Amino acid sequence: MEVGASMAMQSRAPGVGAGAGGRRSAFLGREKQARAGSLRVGAGTAGAAAVAVRARGTKPVAPLRCVRASRGMMGSGKSTVGKILAEVLGYSFFDSDKLVEQAVGMPSVAEIFKVHSEAFFRENESSVLRDLSSMRRLVVATGGGAVIRPINWNYMKKGLSVWLDVPLDALAKRIAQVGTASRPLLDQPSDDPYTAAFTKLSMLAEQRGDAYANADARVSLEEIAAKQGHGDVSKLTPTDIAIEALLKIGNFVAEHPKTYGQVGDLQADSQSRRIQAL
Ligand SMILES: Nc1ncnc2c1ncn2[C@@H]1O[C@H](COP(=O)(O)OP(=O)(O)OP(=O)(O)O)[C@@H](O)[C@H]1O
Numbered sequence: 176m177e178v179g180a181s182m183a184m185q186s187r188a189p190g191v192g193a194g195a196g197g198r199r200s201a202f203l204g205r206e207k208q209a210r211a212g213s214l215r216v217g218a219g220t221a222g223a224a225a226v227a228v229r230a231r232g233t234k235p236v237a238p239l240r241c242v243r244a245s246r247g248m249m250g251s252g253k254s255t256v257g258k259i260l261a262e263v264l265g266y267s268f269f270d271s272d273k274l275v276e277q278a279v280g281m282p283s284v285a286e287i288f289k290v291h292s293e294a295f296f297r298e299n300e301s302s303v304l305r306d307l308s309s310m311r312r313l314v315v316a317t318g319g320g321a322v323i324r325p326i327n328w329n330y331m332k333k334g335l336s337v338w339l340d341v342p343l344d345a346l347a348k349r350i351a352q353v354g355t356a357s358r359p360l361l362d363q364p365s366d367d368p369y370t371a372a373f374t375k376l377s378m379l380a381e382q383r384g385d386a387y388a389n390a391d392a393r394v395s396l397e398e399i400a401a402k403q404g405h406g407d408v409s410k411l412t413p414t415d416i417a418i419e420a421l422l423k424i425g426n427f428v429a430e431h432p433k434t435y436g437q438v439g440d441l442q443a444d445s446q447s448r449r450i451q452a453l
């Protein structure tokens with residue numbers, strides 16, 4: 176596994192490439208804009224959650240080139256938790272669905288599926304992941320279906336990957352609350368959005384098999400709820416989940432001293448100085 180780096184490690188933009196279908200990967204020219212976006216997020220909800228994470232004593236040790244809060248079904252909280260991790264680690268945050276929309280020049284993933292096709296979306300998603308894989312110090316929330324293309328694993332394995340494992344029942348409840356319009360694979364006419372979402376999510380889970388389990392770290396909401404002694408995943412906050420993710424990342428790093436060893440110490444020093452200065 177290729178990992179970064181050290182205090183001297185710098186974020187750098189990837190080389191400019193063409194997106195699938197001959198379109199230029201528009202996001203590459205917009206890295207500054209995306210960074211500004213991540214700062215705005217930092218000042219809001221994710222910023223507050225990051226403060227809560229720090230207040231609860233989690234010491235982020237992440238000598239990582241890149242964290243992919245990637246694996247996890249639609250609605251599992253990749254973006255929500257990914258933004259908190261980025262804030263705590265002082266990394267940039269990217270949402271690969273948003274980058275595909277920018278690259279293709281369309282307002283939503285749903286629109287891309289409708290006007291083009293899922294295959295077209297998947298091609299562009301792979302291009303975006305390829306471009307991101309050469310960047311450093313970032314957290315990426317990938318689309319929930321990125322796990323199904325083997326080529327994407329080559330890109331995702333350039334960093335450390337985290338699987339947010341949320342029970343399908345909890346996912347279907349969340350999705351039924353916000354509606355399925357923005358999630359084309361779940362969007363079908365139904366009087367009962369919960370049952371429709373649950374049925375489709377179960378089918379996707381079946382098709383995807385163990386693909387998510389290839390991630391380096393698994394964050395199980397059932398495990399966190401059990402640790403908290405109530406067993407109810409709907410009571411877990413994004414802060415609880417981000418703390419568990421940092422613990423799992425720390426464990427993975429500790430289990431791979433050859434890859435992360437000395438670099439981890441350097442990075443930890445730099446991070447504790449930065450956190451103390453806040
Ligand atoms: N721990 C949580 N408890 C309750 N709701 C949550 C939690 N985490 C996220 N949510 C809500 O669930 C919805 C989906 O979250 P989010 O967009 O972060 O998921 P995602 O995995 O990035 O989804 P997608 O892959 O479909 O874009 C949002 O409305 C978000 O506010």
Ligand SMILES: O=C(O)C1=C[C@@H](O)[C@@H](O)[C@H](O)C1
Nearest residue numbers: 249272284318319320358359
């Ligand atoms: O699980 C999936 O296949 C998807 C997840 C979303 O993030 C989007 O990437 C798109 O709606 C497909």
